[in-house]
Amino acid sequence: MTSIFITGSTEGLGYLTAKNLIESGNDVTLHARNQQRANDVSKKLQNAKHIVIGDLSNRKDVDSIANQVNDLGTFDTVIYNAGVSTSDTDLTFKVNVIAPYLLTTLINRPKRIVYVSSGMHKGARLDINNLPRTTDYSSSKLQVLLLTKIFAKQLPDTIVTAVDPGWVPTGMGGSMATDDLTMGYTSQVKLATTNDHSITGSYFYHLKPDSYDQRADDIDLQRQYLQKLQEITKR
Template sequence: MAKIFITGSSDGLGLLAAKSLIGKGHDVVLHARNEERKAETLTKVPGETIVLTADLSDIKQTKKLAEQVNDLGTFDVVIHNTGVWKASADTILSVNLIAPYLLTALINKPKRLIYLSSSMHMQGHAELKRLTANSISYSDSKPYVLMLSNFVAKHWPDVYSNAVDPGWVPTNMGGKSAPDDLQKGFETQVWLAESNEVDAEVSGKYFYHQKQNKPNPHATDNLLQQELIDYCRQVSDLSFPL
């Protein structure tokens, strides 16, 4: 049985992954944006599941969330599932990039890290000027997520760090008419979290439906990765622990 923490698990893919992992006997801690969402989440999951709360657009709340996670001990797996799409550039930056950076840096190092990216990262722009000009879009944020995952994979060789494209699935974010398979949308997170298969015990990879995909070349650029980490350090006032 693994101990697993999933951000953004009050609905959508995060909740589906949580339910699947709980059903498989794992100890899963969930996360909701606020107390109202927490109360709703507790009605959707079985047993005495813990749901932590924090608005990941707020750096102070994100740092506090990391403290609460560490108070529960060291986790085997952390799934960075939270993401926003239709939001301001500031919110997209904070939730989609700065929050996973902070939580990765502050939460006790797990055995496995899983980051949710998107096929839309192929249209994203990874240059640092997009960040400093406050013009980041959802598509831009997703290559940054891949860059973070790859940076972690290189600098924490004792951790499996991978990114996942869940597909365009019918969630609140994806919309009811989204064409991809919802089941397959969360199964890759579950597989990477628990599987002992050789294909799952890898690092620095990008997956779609349990198969490795080729990412945007920017995601594997060492210089861009370091520039991104330096930027995150400046914004969050927290250095990444190497």
């Protein structure tokens, strides 16, 4: 049995990932943005171990989420699934990038970390000196891949991976999405329980390592990017 914490797990791929892992006998702690969402999901996933509450766009709430998680102990796996798709670049940057960065630094070190990226990261704009004003959805997912590469090196005892779930028909993906919904969360489920340390730093699509924007492997870019995040967050 594996203990797993999943951000953004009241709907969409986060919910489906949690549901599958719970049905497989794992101890899953959910995350909800507010109490109403927590109440709603608790009725659907009654076997969830706990529900952590907090708004990922709010720094105080992010700190609170980390404290709530750490009060529950040390998890085997943390899946950073939560994300928004909006024209508000500041909000996108806070939820899709700053929140997982901060939580990674604040939460007790797990055995595995899974970041949910997207194939849309390829060729995305990355303006390191203007991140809050220029981080659209695609850019945020390139930055998530950079986080994967950075923490894979910084945390050698943790298996750190990234996933492209594909364009799937969720609330975010929309009804026109062409990818398979089940495959949209299958990689996360598998990576949540793997013991294969050789895959750390890898990027997966439908259970297999996939190609990605090679800027993510640029050591100097990783250094500059991490330095900028530290300046912005003071952490």
